[in-house]
Amino acid sequence: MPALFAETALLPQGWADRVRIDWDAAGTITAVTPGAPAQGSAERADAVVPGMPNLHCHAFQRAMAGLTERAGPAGDDFWSWRAVMYKFVAALEPEQIAAIAAQLYVEMLKAGYTSVAEFHYLHNDPEGKPYADRAELANQIALAAGATGIRLTLLPVLYQTGNFGGAAPSEAQRRFLLKTDAFNALVESLFKALRGSRHVRVGIAPHSLRAVPPAALREAKAALDKIDPTAPIHIHAAEQTKEVEDCLAWSGKRPVEWLLDEAKCDARWTLVHCTHMTADEARRLAASGATAGLCPTTEADLGDGLFPLVDYLAGKGRFGVGSDSNVGVSPAEELRWLEWGQRLLHRRRNLAPAPEGASIGGTLWRASLAGGAQALGQPVGAVAVGRRADFLALDRAHPCLAGHMGDGLLDALVFAGGTAAIRHVMVGGRWVVREGRHPAEERIAENYRAALRRLA
Structure with missing residues (x-):
């Protein structure tokens, strides 16, 4: 079963450290375990918040x-x-x-x-x-x-x-x-x-x-x-x-x-x-x-x-x-x-x-x-069992977030231009953005430019 290990994550009850998140083939979260050891095949992320x-x-x-x-x-x-x-x-x-x-x-x-x-x-x-x-x-x-x-x-x-x-x-x-x-x-x-x-x-x-x-x-x-x-x-x-x-x-x-x-x-x-x-x-x-x-x-x-x-x-x-x-x-x-x-x-x-x-x-x-x-009307918006695995992985080393912890990360994200620190994005248990890039962004952008040329 796929899993992600987050150094820190925003859960419904607040921030928790060393959080393992498991989900099934449908992209639905099956387990959230704070204080978990970083072991096994789980991929690692720095700070995770719900998308x-x-x-x-x-x-x-x-x-x-x-x-x-x-x-x-x-x-x-x-x-x-x-x-x-x-x-x-x-x-x-x-x-x-x-x-x-x-x-x-x-x-x-x-x-x-x-x-x-x-x-x-x-x-x-x-x-x-x-x-x-x-x-x-x-x-x-x-x-x-x-x-x-x-x-x-x-x-x-x-x-x-x-x-x-x-x-x-x-x-x-x-x-x-x-x-x-x-x-x-x-x-x-x-x-x-x-x-x-x-x-x-x-x-x-x-x-x-x-x-x-x-x-x-x-x-x-x-x-x-x-x-x-x-x-x-x-x-x-x-x-x-x-x-x-x-x-x-x-x-x-x-x-x-x-x-x-x-x-x-x-x-x-x-x-x-x-x-x-x-x-x-x-x-x-x-x-x-x-x-x-x-x-x-x-x-x-x-x-x-x-x-x-x-x-x-x-x-x-x-x-x-x-x-x-x-x-x-x-x-x-x-x-x-x-x-x-x-x-x-x-x-x-x-x-x-x-x-x-x-x-x-x-x-x-x-x-x-x-x-x-x-x-x-969708089961999203929280890192919790039964919700979809839709996450943002933030990079706390990014200058926008440097020195912030817990809700301070969200203050920086909202009020200090911190969206540049969104490193990866997951939807339904699948990474759709890695290192700030979408895998199809160049092709999609060219199609967009072509559409605008036809509208000009």
Whole structure:
């Protein structure tokens, strides 16, 4: 049985030294033994921490990074960025989507993400017509994940309307649109096709309340429940103040308030962004058991605002982080800006709730592991029996980590640019990054460059 001997490792109960970790052929941890002798055939590593789940990603947007940083008319905002995104997505072909996703997933693995929830809303061809195989574009995402070795939760997106109240979608949204019966058929086909995979789970992602009417939301959830009543459900909520205002005008309720009242969100649900919540919404979301999906680099890039982290965590709310538009591809960077944004807002330091003297980096890393695992609906996020063998092996001799021990390693990783010290990355008991390199990175990068040349 394969095994790894770690000089030190982050376990659910805290840091332990001389830890032997065993797993089976399926990549599931079967034994964790602190204080073990370094003997036998077990490979050795320095410091081991669980790999981070990425709970929100639109892979194709990685190829847009840097294309929207030109001054426009006064009032550039999320909505003007969205117009550029619609124009970009209009020409993407299946093989280009696969090439972009594969390049992104290699970057994620090297930065410390070992699993990703792909919020996938490209379904139709550039004319808005269905492919012969309705799952053509979703299959490209699954192929990219398989080619790189990252663990995947695939979330096909339901998208039907242009705004609250059933407003007609725009022509630019034609690649996203599916009727509810076609969407349910797509989801069922993905469950059937991917059922045997140890690395892939399927859920659904109603895009938002402005894009999914209540009846369609109920029907999609009911269809999912018949297939898998535990499958994850993700939805965008309260990212923009205009969205909140429009939701109030439509329903008399704010987006998070509406979802908590009408959709009865529980631990299966991830509400992405939730930037503009009242204190009562933050309290209720925390109490619901749902996960808040936070994407600080994207939220900063789009000028969304700042999540009310202090209020939310005061209610013991669950959260994880995601790369979203992929202008940043590092869990450490997301956590760093999550904390730094709160410091700028409150003009104080070390705001993530923790006992006096506790590590802020450690607090954020652990919380995001737990919230991310819940959001992805996969047994990840911990070095523990029954979880998947998804690890990062850190190099404590690297200057970024030199002199740090225990949670000090996580403080350095998050706040001092320590991702350069990620030496090896394992997913499902298999090394997918060794000495900072992915074995297929050169071929994947060339395919990515070729895809961008065709899009130019």
